[in-house]
Amino acid sequence: MHVMIRVLLADDETMIRAGVRAILSTAEDVEVVAEAGDGHQAVELTRRHRPDVCLLDIRMPRLDGLQAAAELARTAPETAVVMLTTFSEDEYIAGALGSGAAGFLLKAGDPRELIAGVRAVAEGGAYLSPAVARRVITHLDSGTLGKRATARARTDELTDREREVLALVGAGLPNAEIAARLHVVEGTVKTYVSQILARLGLKNRVQAAILAYEAGLVRDGE
Template identity: 80%
Template sequence: MPKLDGLGAAEELRRVLPQTAVMMLTTFSEDEYIASALGSGAAGFVLKSGDPRELIAGVQAVAGGGAYLSPSVARRVISHLGTGQLGKRATARARIEGLTVREREVLALVGEGLSNAEIARRLHVVEGTVKAYVSQILARLDFRNRVQAAILAYEAGLVPQT
């Protein structure tokens, strides 16, 4: 890309079209690059070296309002989240303290990687209600996307660990 790299293009897309979901497809798998992409609002991160089915799954997840990480990237993100988890847990729990019980339920399901439609089925509500909850959660937590919310849900211990 002659004028912008992938990170710059993602940031520009998020700036110009904030409602547009961004998914990174890249050869770069360094921790710093992954963190920069997710921190700048990317809802998905897929490695070109991965199984082509990951790209399809990622596009479908992100297009449906979800988030997607290549399995190898997800393992790395989770292992890094586990380092120092106890201190982060207290901070994360303090952040979600102001959410209602229902907002925490929705946040936990976002953390599990469920789409709005899947959350709606699980909670027996319409998808529009879930969209409203997700938007409200993102606004209250000052997040740009579901990936950031999912990370917080994990850090706060809302996501069951297997």
């Protein structure tokens, strides 16, 4: 029996919501529990339904997706936020990552990415659309998102085991898979991740993954 992943879908376009719902309905372990037409409604419905994942369009009336994501990070941190948008410009990516989102998907992407992203963040992981991931990695390689020396100095504060966990987070692995690789229970991994975020002053796993790349803990292709 599947453990159902409860999803809230927020987009101001009814047809887009219908299309996303149709894609998610093909996954036996995903259930859309509510829909919202603007950011304010998305926040209210998330507080009411407490879904595992909230899919947010970036451009919405009343409260845009980035503002809604930041609000949910404060008031419903147990719900993982994934930004869903037609835009791939750098400012949107930076804004989404800075708002506390655990994932970023492009509406023009492969429908399988949508289901994969929902599953990944529901399991405590992070997910970037491949097109977005390539853009982020390119910036990391060029140094525009931070200098490697600075990142290494920050990660040097961690224990060897914490750096190992951070590298696996950077590779996009969920807690269960990290636990299997390190031969520990999943609860131990959750504790490590919480400690890493706290020690490094990071908001979420996406920011941790970026730092892992900056510090050279993860190689392109992993």
